[in-house]
Amino acid sequence: MPSTLPDGDPAPTSGELPDSALRGLGERPFGFYVHVPFCVTRCGYCDFNTYTAAELGPGASHHDYADTVVTEIRLARRVLGATELPVETVFFGGGTPTLLPPEDLARILAAIDSEFGLAPGAEVTTEANPESVDPSYLEKLRHGGFNRISFGMQSAREHVLRVLDRQHTPGRAAAAVKEARQAGFDHVNLDLIYSTPGESDDDWRASLTAAIEAGPDHVSAYSLIVEEGTRLAARIRRGELPMPDDDVAADRYLIADELLSGAGLRWYEVSNWAVNDAARCRHNLLYWTGGDWWAAGPGAHSHVGGTRWWNVKHPAAYAQRLAGGASPAHAREVLGQDDRDAERLMLELRLSSGYPLARVAPAARPAVASALARGLLEPEPFKAGLMVLTLQGRLLADALVRDLLV
Template structure:
């Protein structure tokens, strides 16, 4: 579920030409390079959604789906200018949204072709697109595969109609499973299904049914996220009015344990707190998301998209019209940026790497953090074996309390 949040942070201005400090481009060959391409369009807005997306009625003037691919291609060309003689080829591409597959497959292919022309692709590059189940058919999936996409992520969320109704998802139960079969026939080796647990009105049995349906479809990757009710969404307003009940933290914990039990029994292994992949296939993991979790480099193209290169993080203007205008005027669409210091990067490594099955090195921790790690190990929140070998790795109970463990370790 790779999407752009609707709110942007403050930061210093981005130069009009998008140029980066010299240190950000130092020793780039040691870091992988990925691209995130944001497609901000949706047919309808789901009740829980707080992402930077727009339906036709919300879009207003100055932007259109028809010209969007051309604008992304322009930003890819800008990236080539900014990165200069950086020799790296692209190792991962993730097209997210919104609903990328609302665009013609030819538009997604054109964006991918621009990346190939400007940067080239590393051997075995991972190329993913998100898709809503009702927005694709076998012919569309075949076009994507022919264009070079080799991984697809379908938004399933639930197998129960009443849960989908609360989320305001428009696909019918059973359609995501059909999509997996269609993607396999189109030649996709790697397929993800996104699930959400903790929807108001969902029961443990509903959640088990969703997990079982997802597993029966045969993807090699499943993501399971706890529903976060964001202020300002229709779902938050419905909960505030008492129309639907709020799910509590205990229910979220129970659903997570059910997911771990069901998925591991089916031969999937967690490699990040919310992500499971086929245990016998290292290629099943989402390599693009691993770039984020390990602090590598990626360029995010599109309205509101975030980027990170060599310790410099920046984000684009939010609205598609403002994004289109900046590129038409030959300016970077960047809205702001921040240069991360050594301490910022250390803390971010702990925050992100602790969520991984391989954990984070204890050498990253300050003295207070090391003391907290010892206590977490004694309390059964960190695995004792890896701890003795110099790594902090969450136990299953630790995963349930990951946010609290991280807070203690970064002190």
């Protein structure tokens, strides 16, 4: 969840949604996101809506957080009415969700199940820092209904972790994967970051190799983005660290695809690889394919039927709103059809399943033809009416989307 809230129209204190959002409710996949905004320390590159103990201030507490989130879950049920909405995916993100006791995470999940019902085989994920869990914690999570876990590994090189202000030691992520497997987690993801200042090609290859050898069934690899207002941005501005280079990032992406593909993981979204379809993150796919989701927690962004809203940012303000019987929503926007179509293009073109040619605006057809001629689109799916990115196309996905949004 980003730390800066966008502008929007005022959201009603009741949380009521427009009729257009509720139309077709239950016909689209439905998921839940739970934001846990607590961290032990703030990573130098992080721009998410997170708080250390020193930053929380009065009116917000780790101890009461689960109860507050449960209150929002009950509000969600009232707002969405009696429509049957089995929850297909639940994702706990942060921050560091595993700073809360496992019993608190399980209690929040149980409230979602009680109010909405979990669909058979629902995917239930939590993010975790490798140093924030141990075998006992993981066993309690698994017993509480979690079946997927995502560890923030970032790098296997100590000097790279130092630049990122990560707290774990290089081998801890691999050990956490083993512990999660022993606790009964079938699906385990490792998050990696490339193009950190001071990272070499050999460092990146070593991180990928360590991740693969740890045995996850899913790996996410993201290029480092230097966000304004972060400690990393300040260090770069002072000349202490170099700015990440786009050409280097492209080379690192090619290395990632080479090693991950060679190890049997296949890309299904530009930044995500999985060993098979069952290992793909179904919650993220719900986002990328236009599903509905309610996001609970401070600063969390929800989307139902083309209406997007976001909660107040600070945990104390969030708790105060709910304690007073009001929705924590800060503002919202109702997307027009053009905006919804543009978002679908931006997201679905990044998927290996591709984007239907039939949905491309006539004015964008010359850009499509150019992309095919430049080798950015796979020829065989194109003949079947789908735009699927080649490896080179994945490197230029953002530029191609801009060309198509005419």
